[in-house]
Amino acid sequence: MTIDQLIDDVIGREGGYSDHPADRGGPTKWGISEAIARAAGWTGAMRDLPRDFAVAVYRRSYWSRPGIDRVQPLAPLIAAELFDTGVNMGPAVAIGFLQRALNALNRGGRDFADLPPATHIDDATLAALTAFLELRAPHGETVLLKALEALQGERYLHLAERRPANEAFLYGWLANRLS
Known part of the structure; x- marks a missing residue:
């Protein structure tokens, strides 16, 4: 897209x-x-x-x-997810999800170094994403997308548990924001 x-x-x-x-x-x-x-x-x-x-x-x-445009040529599904999550939770949260997922999927640092937290797509994040996609082709993007959606879903539940007024939005968030 x-x-x-x-x-x-x-x-x-x-x-x-x-x-x-x-x-x-x-x-x-x-x-x-x-x-x-x-x-x-x-x-x-x-x-x-x-x-x-x-x-x-x-x-x-x-x-x-936030640099999500830099992700688009490499992983269009990931870029779309980061954009949508960023709109709903803030770009820094979406990018944090990507970095957390990449860190958890780098096999203890054997595939690429852990990423320090950043609020935008920096060169290190782009390099880690590129390495992950190359090492895990052809299904890497799909697996990474599942990890991002899992993190997003957990955050929605946490927001509703922490502030009961957010329960008014939880069903819509889960229905409309998670694929």
């Missing part, structure tokens, strides 16, 4: 304007929270946030800036 298709999918899932009382993010439009919109320069009412503005925020803040 292209970034345009990924953004269209996210906007389709997130919908238009929302201000759910249990959502700590407050008012959102197209899945963009008020805090993110303000940080990106939006000064108007959230109900009026243009779709084009949201698209630009997704492209810049959830694709290019």
